Amino acid sequence: MLVLQATILIFVAITATAVVFTRQPVRQVVGLSFYGIILGLLFFILQAPDVALSQITIGAVALPLMFMLSLAKIRRDAEERKRREESEHRREAA
Amino acid sequence: MNPLVPLPLLIPLAAAFLLGLLNKRCPRWFADSIAILAASATGVVSLILMHESALRPIVYWYGAWTPRSGIALGVDFYVDPFSAGLAAFVCLLALASFIFSLHYFDSVGNLFHVLMLGFIAAMCGFSLSGDLFNLFVYFELMSVAAFALCGYKTEEPSTQQGAINFAVLNTIGAFLALLGLGMFYARTGALNLAQIGRTLGHDSGVLVVTSFVFVMCGLLVKAAAFPFHFWLADAHAVAPTPVCVLFSGIMVELGVYAVARVYWSLMDGALAPHRSALTGVLLVVGTMTALLGACMCFAQRHIKRLLAFSTISHTGLLIIGFALLKPGALAGAALYLIGHGAAKGALFLVAGILLHRCGSIDEAHLYGRGRKMPWTGAVFVLGGFGLVGLIPFGTFAGEHAIEFIAERNHQGWLDIVFFLAVTITAAAVFRVYARVFLGRGTRLSSGARLKTVDERRETSGPHNHVPAVMFLPAFALGLLAIAAGCIPGETHAVLTAACAFADHAGYQARVLEGAFLPIQAVASEHAPLLSSVLRSLGATLAAIALAVFAISPAWDRGRIYSRPFARSMAFIRRLHSGRVGDYVAYFAFGVAAIGIALAFLIAS
């Protein structure tokens, strides 16, 4: 039992570090999801099924969806800005 | 149990939910009246509670879970004159900003009201709560509402920048506080403040000290103490003016209040032999905050930023008032809080009026444009006198009490800190008054005009007159700043409440055993009034002189010769880089320095 807990704790530490050192946002979200899975396991093994259930339900769909939407929005904003600048350039050139 | 106690939390929350429910289906006037009604009802309830608890604090257990054999089971609200008074003051400032914003936001839905009401509920709950985790919940609620309110004008990138700095730093602070809270729970197995205090006893081990440092630093982020203050100016510069009134007038001060509450209710037993250590550390923090804030304040020309830095400076003075760890100084700090909050609220509202009428908030751009608003200018000067602590103002009474206690405890040097902080911040206000409302003195070079936000969007273009709903709240707050200092018998009542506030064992008995402990009236010692009066007059004159000097041509000439001064100012300004990464690094430095200093002083 204690071994199991210690193992999962080490897993959590490693995955968390790995998430932080992933620099590309989309990949980071995938890593974060994996980290959420391990974290849910940790909560469960520490006998907190309520917390584990929260982690699972939030971490499965809602959290990645939020992140993905934000990333898509940032990407869109950047594209829009670029397009606007390009059109301005064109106008200036004309 | 007294059924009034949960109302300061429930009324604004219910109003917020109701307006969230109706959202766009109700007209603007309906939302306005609901909000104003809720704020005033909450204020009245808080005042009644303050009156009722004046003789005997009220403990209210949610779900009727009263403690069993001295062990707290539920969550309690602890109402004493301090907490209820703060809740009432929150409502008062909120009322002023609601009235002010009647004509201010022209084309927004009711979501502003929802956020504001949630913000009020959070602040009332924060001041009344007697449970560490509950306190944290309201801390978070307050932060969430504040982030959204701060970023209200979403169009400008600088708004987002200020709001993001605010959010990141406060969230890190909240995490740290949560960590400390968890460590307290691990040590004591309790969350109630009184329960933790009792279980800790006289334990001043590393665990307890570290937990306290974490919780305290988390709260000091909210209190904008050096070196956690960097978010404040960025946030204030971009937040809408009615929101700034609440930010500066009470939210920041609530951080100091919470530190005081946490210290007196749970750490006083453990740290009683080591008070001088805590006093020393906090005095350094408070002094740095006060002086740094004052210097930065004088160097600003964006009026909201200027006022924000003056808030930092005055919060430093509040921290000094708490750091002395004496009931007398605490009473002084309470008076100072009310006086400063009202004066600062009035100043911000005048800044809002300037924005409304002239469409700018830059001192250089506004040169002489306030000449047609003598009354508004008068309120601005009134606020300035409030900051400097001229005799009838609430700030004077507070400063007087704090300095008296400081001298008695051989900390007479604090007089100089107070003098410098109030003089410099007030001088900055007077300087703005002279340039904007009198049109005197040198013009600031408009070539180097600040990259100000296009503030005009907050309002619908320059207006030709100052509406009464904008002027009256400012004027009322200005009057309140005076009234806070001259209610007869006030000093005595506040001192009595402060003694009850600082009664560690009494707090535990009241909460856990439900003991009937009336507040004992204290014989207040009469401090020599004359020297304080002279000092306050001296500070006022010095502030005026400094302001006159600052707008004279001699100032620009003088700056060329004083290289070291200019260079150190440049260094300080460079610290406030606006980059959130830097701020986080300073935050880490602050936590490490405070923690190690305190642990070291207590161990030795």
Place this chain on the structure above:
Amino acid sequence: MNAWLMGADVLLFTLVPCGIAVFRGNAIERLVALEMAGIVQTILLVFLAEAFHRPSTYDLALAMALLTFGGGLVFARFLERWL
């Protein structure tokens, strides 16, 4: 130490290759590894619930089983369409 717990121990180590794949490799590989981890997690939760003699915590495994699919879909949709 019962058989279910030992099974859980073994299953736990099947998460290691999933973890390695989640943090290295290209986008598709990462996604597949994440889905794999979700499946392993579901079975692991069943094993642990049985090992602790807590029948009520089967809910967790059920929730995981139902939601993993949605999670995979989120990534698939967004990687395909926008990012």
Place this chain on the structure above:
Amino acid sequence: MNRRVRRWFFLICACAIFGLFVSAVRQMPTFGHYRGPYGDILNRETVYERHITDVVTAVNFDWRGIDTLGEESILFLSVIGTLVLLRKPSSEVNDSHDENDTADKRKGREIPLPSAATRVATLGLVGPLVVFGLYIVAHGHLTPGGGFQGGVILATAPLLVYLAGDLKSFKRIANHETVQIGEALGLLGFLILGLPGMIRGGAYLRNVLPLGTSGHVFSGGMIAPINVCTGVAVSAGLVAVTYVFLEHTLETRLRGRR
């Protein structure tokens, strides 16, 4: 401060904090040895006092119910805050959508609808998910879970509809107005459910309903109704946030393929 200086400065300070933290943790009770009386009392008393079998739910909705009200308000204000921060700037309301769409097409962004298999599988999952969410909410006081977890599961159902590519149906289910009303109603319900206890002379959030038999769905007094309110508020809140994001971010791109 440049990057390098900042990193080293931060690392040194972080190490100091970490040292402090480690020395503090060494004084903590050893792992698995809970010292306080609080948890033990709650474990012992909950079944007798409230006739429910999940102590965590009792703590969340009864012993410390006011905390949960505060937390739900945090969720509410976050949703409102998101609405405020993501509201369309007044100057850009009439943004030319056509331009965006043509730009997308030019880049070859046009994506075919998801395959029939995905649609069937996803939409087939919606029903069970709703049932499961309702089960978690209703059994909050008996098994792990409760209003929050169940609410999140319920909120996932409409999200799956969106993910299956059926944006029109998603918009009909997650109608902006409906969702916001749902959220505010759930919270108002929670707030009002606390009042009867106060009116009957006790304190706010005090139980006034019969407790029922332990282990039965209708047991635990006020906890179940409060759970339901929380479930409504949470699911509506999550859907509302997603909807706002979608509206703000992706609308222009989706218009082309409706």
